[in-house]
Amino acid sequence: MSLLEVEDLRTYFYTEGGIVQAVDGVSFEVGRGETIGLVGESGAGKSVTVKSLLGLINPPGKVVDGSVRFDGRDLTECTERELRQEVRGSEISFVFQDPMSALNPVFTVGHQIAEIVEYHTDRSEKEAHERAVELLDDVGIPDPEQRADQYPHEFSGGMRQRALIAMALSCSPKLIIADEPTTALDVTIQAQILDLFDEIQEKYDTSVVYVTHDLGVVREVCDRVAVMYLGKVVEHAPYEELYRNPKHPYTQSLLRSVVRPDERADALNPIEGTMPSAIDPPSGCRFRTRCPVAVDDCARIEPPRIDVGPNHDSACILYKDEYGKMEEPTLHERGQR
Numbered sequence: 393m394s395l396l397e398v399e400d401l402r403t404y405f406y407t408e409g410g411i412v413q414a415v416d417g418v419s420f421e422v423g424r425g426e427t428i429g430l431v432g433e434s435g436a437g438k439s440v441t442v443k444s445l446l447g448l449i450n451p452p453g454k455v456v457d458g459s460v461r462f463d464g465r466d467l468t469e470c471t472e473r474e475l476r477q478e479v480r481g482s483e484i485s486f487v488f489q490d491p492m493s494a495l496n497p498v499f500t501v502g503h504q505i506a507e508i509v510e511y512h513t514d515r516s517e518k519e520a521h522e523r524a525v526e527l528l529d530d531v532g533i534p535d536p537e538q539r540a541d542q543y544p545h546e547f548s549g550g551m552r553q554r555a556l557i558a559m560a561l562s563c564s565p566k567l568i569i570a571d572e573p574t575t576a577l578d579v580t581i582q583a584q585i586l587d588l589f590d591e592i593q594e595k596y597d598t599s600v601v602y603v604t605h606d607l608g609v610v611r612e613v614c615d616r617v618a619v620m621y622l623g624k625v626v627e628h629a630p631y632e633e634l635y636r637n638p639k640h641p642y643t644q645s646l647l648r649s650v651v652r653p654d655e656r657a658d659a660l661n662p663i664e665g666t667m668p669s670a671i672d673p674p675s676g677c678r679f680r681t682r683c684p685v686a687v688d689d690c691a692r693i694e695p696p697r698i699d700v701g702p703n704h705d706s707a708c709i710l711y712k713d714e715y716g717k718m719e720e721p722t723l724h725e726r727g728q729r
């Protein structure tokens with residue numbers, strides 16, 4: 393059994409402008425010790441998905457359907473109190489993009505980590521402080537003993553993100569959800585943080601849901617990837633398979649827009665157009681307004697996720713059978729001609 397099983401999750405926002413179908417039938421699983429990437433452009437519904445898992449959606453938003461089974465328990469059935477006391481920050485912890493907003497400026501970093509350790513274990517104040525120093529050391533902060541006594545503003549951006557990761561680890565969670573944790577950092581620091589996620593996973597065997605708009609980042613850390621577009625998962629596969637053999641026209645476009653280190657920036661090939669509103673999304677396939685290989689049926693049929701390879705599925709009507717056969721050449725194939 394997987395650690396996390398998300399099935400047919402739907403989260404809508406009931407706004408004056410209409411119902412925002414931010415997450416509309418999302419399913420994915422995360423195994424123990426596995427890292428999965430949730431990838432897609434801005435507005436795809438990545439953050440709303442991960443917040444929905446932990447009951448962090450506030451009005452006018454609401455999880456309207458679906459189940460979130462975590463370690464055998466359906467989190468959508470839990471009360472706010474149960475989630476707060478038994479799940480958030482203990483079994484599952486979050487690492488956000490902006491560490492400053494998650495750190496309290498008036499307490500030292502060591503104090504903030506020790507507090508969580510004390511709350512979740514029966515360690516004394518002194519032991520909790522020692523554990524905080526150990527955790528700062530684990531996340532690669534030099535001179536952890538001195539650093540533990542400093543305040544968040546005395547840390548650089550990269551160090552703050554490390555401190556936040558130490559905080560996330562302090563309760564020995566089974567799952568870490570990291571929402572764009574490196575986006576605000578420069579490229580070198582970003583690479584170091586990605587390495588850190590790899591090390592953590594090896595040492596603690598923690599599962600990770602890694603949210604990013606950057607397929608290059610996914611390559612560094614993720615075992616499997618779910619590609620999201622306008623509230624839906626359009627393709628899902630192990631990273632290597634997705635990278636070598638992308639099936640969905642959206643994934644193909646995304647991969648073509650990744651700048652590889654050996655390419656010049658002008659090789660960048662962004663996807664044309666912008667993502668439509670989630671208030672009144674296109675009928676049929678939501679990607680059809682930007683899809684270079686769309687056919688008439690794409691407006692009529694909502695494509696289900698179909699197996700297109702081992703542990704690989706894609707939601708595009710051009711795939712008819714299992715391990716699908718394409719009727720039209722793909723953008724990827726066209727681009728390579």
Ligand SMILES: Nc1ncnc2c1ncn2[C@@H]1O[C@H](COP(=O)(O)OP(=O)(O)OP(=O)(O)O)[C@@H](O)[C@H]1O
Pocket residue numbers: 405407412414432433434435436437438439440441452453605670
């Ligand atoms: N509080 C809210 N009220 C109304 N709509 C919302 C709210 N929060 C999110 N949405 C909408 O839900 C959709 C998904 O947003 P979400 O934040 O999950 O995107 P994302 O994939 O995380 O994008 P980004 O890469 O920019 O973080 C968007 O259309 C967004 O406008």
Ligand code: SF4
Pocket residue numbers: 640641642677678679680681683684685686687690695707708709710
């Ligand atoms: S279903 Fe149609 S519009 Fe959607 S990705 Fe496939 S070809 Fe493109």
Ligand SMILES: [Mg+2]
Pocket residue numbers: 438439440571
């Ligand atoms: Mg987001």
